[in-house]
Amino acid sequence: MTEKALPVAVIGAGPVGLAAAAELLERGLTPIIFEAGETAAAAVASWGHIRLFSPWQYDVDTAARRLLAGTGWQEPDAETLPTGAELREQYLQPLAAVPAIAAALHTSTRVLAVSREGLDKTCSAGREGTPFLIRTRDGDGTVTDYRARAVIDASGTWHTPNPLGQAGLPAIGEAEAISAGLITGPLPDVAGRDRARFAGKHVLVVGAGHSAANTLLELGTLAEQEPGTRISWAIRSTSAAGVYGGGDLDGLPARGALGSRLSALVEGGQIQLHTSFTITGFKVSDTLAVLGTTPSGEKQLDVDLLVPATGFRPDLGMLREIRLELEPAVEAPRELGPLIDPEFHSCGTVEPHGAKLLSHPEKDFYIVGMKSYGRAPTFLMATGYEQVRSIAAALAGDQRAADDVQLVLPETGVCSTDLGSSCDAPADGGSVVSCCAAEPDPELAAAACCSAPEPKFLGIPTGLAHGRSAQPGA
Numbered sequence: 001m002t003e004k005a006l007p008v009a010v011i012g013a014g015p016v017g018l019a020a021a022a023e024l025l026e027r028g029l030t031p032i033i034f035e036a037g038e039t040a041a042a043a044v045a046s047w048g049h050i051r052l053f054s055p056w057q058y059d060v061d062t063a064a065r066r067l068l069a070g071t072g073w074q075e076p077d078a079e080t081l082p083t084g085a086e087l088r089e090q091y092l093q094p095l096a097a098v099p100a101i102a103a104a105l106h107t108s109t110r111v112l113a114v115s116r117e118g119l120d121k122t123c124s125a126g127r128e129g130t131p132f133l134i135r136t137r138d139g140d141g142t143v144t145d146y147r148a149r150a151v152i153d154a155s156g157t158w159h160t161p162n163p164l165g166q167a168g169l170p171a172i173g174e175a176e177a178i179s180a181g182l183i184t185g186p187l188p189d190v191a192g193r194d195r196a197r198f199a200g201k202h203v204l205v206v207g208a209g210h211s212a213a214n215t216l217l218e219l220g221t222l223a224e225q226e227p228g229t230r231i232s233w234a235i236r237s238t239s240a241a242g243v244y245g246g247g248d249l250d251g252l253p254a255r256g257a258l259g260s261r262l263s264a265l266v267e268g269g270q271i272q273l274h275t276s277f278t279i280t281g282f283k284v285s286d287t288l289a290v291l292g293t294t295p296s297g298e299k300q301l302d303v304d305l306l307v308p309a310t311g312f313r314p315d316l317g318m319l320r321e322i323r324l325e326l327e328p329a330v331e332a333p334r335e336l337g338p339l340i341d342p343e344f345h346s347c348g349t350v351e352p353h354g355a356k357l358l359s360h361p362e363k364d365f366y367i368v369g370m371k372s373y374g375r376a377p378t379f380l381m382a383t384g385y386e387q388v389r390s391i392a393a394a395l396a397g398d399q400r401a402a403d404d405v406q407l408v409l410p411e412t413g414v415c416s417t418d419l420g421s422s423c424d425a426p427a428d429g430g431s432v433v434s435c436c437a438a439e440p441d442p443e444l445a446a447a448a449c450c451s452a453p454e455p456k457f458l459g460i461p462t463g464l465a466h467g468r469s470a471q472p473g474a
């Protein structure tokens with residue numbers, strides 16, 4: 001088989017991987033899709049109980065819409081906000097079932113590694129014309145090598161949450177606490193599927209983003225119905241104001257209401273908030289002792305369960321043999337990193353970008369979707385759909401269409417940060433190190449992060465204009 005006749009490998013059948021497949025098919029290219037889960041959109045299924053901030057009109061890829069149109073698919077109401085489960089049942093599963101996609105989709109098949117056939121990372125001669133090798137393991141444990149002419153990695157970040165410890169590292173005892181089942185996965189369905197696990201327990205939520213807010217509100221509902229349920233909330237910053245959002249001033253009423261409800265639960269004492277709390281270790285017994293430092297000294301919280309809501313990071317291990325060029329802080333493609341760096345951006349606003357900006361020294365290899373944002377938490381599906389449209393055009397040789405990137409961002413979207421990564425080292429005075437100190441150009445510092453937080457009315461009209469650096473205490 002000539003290299004051009006080989007399929008294009010798509011890793012992950014989430015919203016962006018499936019959109020990539022649809023875009024490739026429309027361009028006359030052949031996808032082969034590998035999905036680790038038992039069905040398509042396995043990661044979305046895990047957070048099926050969460051309602052999206054983007055209405056349907058921004059959740060459906062245009063090539064996918066055209067592909068589905070031929071199947072009698074009924075497009076959901078453009079203005080409605082689906083839950084993750086609805087997104088999956090009403091769009092992603094029908095898309096995965098379209099015969100051309102179903103025939104290309106290998107479920108229960110995890111990609112273990114990506115390389116070039118016969119060449120390790122150091123070999124340059126003939127590299128660009130050599131097929132990619134994709135090593136997979138299926139549900140039976142069988143390991144298989146596939147060949148592909150190009151690779152689109154849309155494997156998301158859901159399976160690699162950030163650790164809870166300080167400095168980006170797991171806290172001492174964290175692995176044992178996870179093994180003992182005392183630390184849950186991200187975004188458990190506390191009032192639904194996972195209710196029995198949480199009812200009557202003392203639960204600690206760690207993190208300061210939308211995921212934390214969602215879990216805390218659901219726990220608040222559970223606590224009203226199940227006596228004995230206690231809720232604690234630990235954050236690293238000095239204040240939870242950034243999570244509460246703009247209240248009545250918030251550009252997105254649903255988000256403003258969410259923040260106001262959360263703030264009322266804290267003020268009413270139903271949620272015990274621990275600010276400036278940095279986790280240093282865990283001790284496992286029947287319960288979990290969470291050890292932390294605070295400005296007033298060491299502290300220990302004894303809880304039954306801990307829910308982490310500290311964001312995600314990309315799994316780059318399987319790309320070890322690929323020549324990547326990543327922005328060092330965010331771990332996104334180099335040119336994309338500065339556009340989405342959570343130090344400076346808290347909303348989904350991003351310049352339109354496609355194949356060119358997402359390229360790596362490894363020709364015809366792309367990271368797209370949630371994973372393309374590296375450690376930045378503000379990715380929106382609409383952004384991913386434009387990424388894969390442009391990449392499919394580039395792979396088909398239509399450079400003009402590939403370069404003609406356009407992005408109409410939804411007026412709503414995920415517009416928060418799941419803070420909790422590394423930028424919280426106490427400065428000498430006990431305050432928190434600000435990125436302003438790190439920005440040598442005073443004008444840039446003023447423009448990017450040192451001015452006061454302002455409501456964001458461009459693109460997605462929620463959140464703060466200046467990202468983490470503008471949070472109170474930063």
Ligand SMILES: Cc1cc2nc3c(=O)[nH]c(=O)nc-3n(C[C@H](O)[C@H](O)[C@H](O)COP(=O)(O)OP(=O)(O)OC[C@H]3O[C@@H](n4cnc5c(N)ncnc54)[C@H](O)[C@@H]3O)c2cc1C
Pocket residue numbers: 011012013014015016017034035036037040041042043044047050051052053054109110111112154155156157158159187318368369370371379380381382384413414
């Ligand atoms: C709670 C929540 C709410 C969100 N709300 C919105 C919203 O309102 N609007 C919006 O635009 N965006 C939203 N997002 C952000 C983002 O759009 C979604 O996370 C979206 O699912 C990202 O799509 P993806 O295809 O890039 O990744 P994913 O949906 O994570 O899909 C990746 C797939 O790859 C598979 N996979 C992983 N590793 C491998 C491997 N090694 N081999 C094979 N398969 C693998 C996974 O099983 C998964 O099915 C939200 C995210 C979350 C978590």
